[in-house]
Amino acid sequence: MSITQVLFFFLSALALGSAVMVVISRNPVHSVLWLIITFFAISGHYFMLNAQFIAIVNIIVYAGAIMVLFLFVIMLMNLNAETEPQKNKWMKLAGVVSGGCLLLVMVAALKEAEVKGQTTEMVTGNIGLIKNLGQALFTQYVVPFEISSVLFLSAMVGTVLIGKKDAKEQN
Amino acid sequence: MKIEYYIVLSIALFCIGIVGVLARRNAIIIFMCIELMLNAVNLLLVAFSKMHHAAKGAEVATAGVDGQLFVFFIMVVAAAEVSVGLAIIVMMYRNVHSVDVNFLNRLKH
Numbered sequence: 594m595s596i597t598q599v600l601f602f603f604l605s606a607l608a609l610g611s612a613v614m615v616v617i618s619r620n621p622v623h624s625v626l627w628l629i630i631t632f633f634a635i636s637g638h639y640f641m642l643n644a645q646f647i648a649i650v651n652i653i654v655y656a657g658a659i660m661v662l663f664l665f666v667i668m669l670m671n672l673n674a675e676t677e678p679q680k681n682k683w684m685k686l687a688g689v690v691s692g693g694c695l696l697l698v699m700v701a702a703l704k705e706a707e708v709k710g711q712t713t714e715m716v717t718g719n720i721g722l723i724k725n726l727g728q729a730l731f732t733q734y735v736v737p738f739e740i741s742s743v744l745f746l747s748a749m750v751g752t753v754l755i756g757k758k759d760a761k762e763q764n
Numbered sequence: 765m766k767i768e769y770y771i772v773l774s775i776a777l778f779c780i781g782i783v784g785v786l787a788r789r790n791a792i793i794i795f796m797c798i799e800l801m802l803n804a805v806n807l808l809l810v811a812f813s814k815m816h817h818a819a820k821g822a823e824v825a826t827a828g829v830d831g832q833l834f835v836f837f838i839m840v841v842a843a844a845e846v847s848v849g850l851a852i853i854v855m856m857y858r859n860v861h862s863v864d865v866n867f868l869n870r871l872k873h
Contacts, residue, residue, distance in 0.1 A: 597765065598765070601765055601769065605769075608773070609773070609776055609777065609780070612777055612781075612800055615780075615784065615793075615796060615797070615800065616780060616783060616784040616788065616793075616797065621790060621792055624796060625796065628796050628799070628800065631777075631800065631803070632803065635803050635806070635807055638807055639807075639810055642810055642814045643814070644810050644813075646832070646836075647806075647810055647832055647835050647836070650836065650839060651803075651806075654839050655799070655803070655842075658843065659799065659842070659843060659846050662847070662850055663792065663795075663796065663850070666792065666850050666853065666854060667792060669854070670857050670863065672792070672863065684787070685787045687786070688783055688786030688787035689783050689787060691782075691783075691786060692783035692786065693779070695779050695782060696775060696776060696779040699775045700772060700775060703768060703772070703775075708767050708771075708815065709768060710766070710768075711766075711767050711819065712767065712815070712818060713765050713766075713767055713770065713811055713814040713815045713818060714815075714818040714821075715765055718814060718817050718818070718821065720814075720821075720826065720827070720828050720829050720832065721810075721814075721832055725829060726832055726833065729830075729833060730833055730836070734833055737837060741837060741840045741841075744841070744844050745840070745844055747844075748843075748844035748848050751848050751851070752851040755848070755855055756851045756854060
């Protein structure tokens, strides 16, 4: 068993375990922290696939910005106490069973998949480097890139509009 | 590494996200599970991009770049989605003083 395989299984177990902990922790702050561990494990996978740009962006954007936003909102609402009322046990069981059924069906569909037996490049290959991605992004994909900046602007305006208090409340 | 391992890992992460959306009632946890599902898809896209590069990289030097750029755009959309979604959750908390999604059943009546 090579070091790559050992790392792969370690990172997979870490990602799956902390993803389960996200769902089952009672305290929302703990859920956020477990989700950060999941994101770091997924970034480790990206590093192993030599997708360095995506790995760094995943850490900066997800583990850095988005999760801090979640933590801010949770602490703003003072939700770190275990306030969630107990849900019906049968509803929880139904959720788990339906998720498990989906897992079963999708893994079973893999049996006939066309890609079966193909391998990925693990630590070699240079398409994930910033130089190659940047060249493709600013030539072939320059229009979607600019449109995404408009999307960000509209999201920012929308957030400010939703988040501000009504004029009546302020008086 | 065989591609099946990555597919199974992504499916498992995606299904954990789905179970979280179905079984939890806290709106913020549901939102985090949606992020988890997006990340499962991202991981699968990167794995497929490297698989494509391994198969076609000798003929076309940039084979597989598209997959990684799609991941980049998914991250852009996810960041915009989180900012708007959390603003909506803060608004909901301000109005009903709870983030329990079961309180949001007024459309039923």
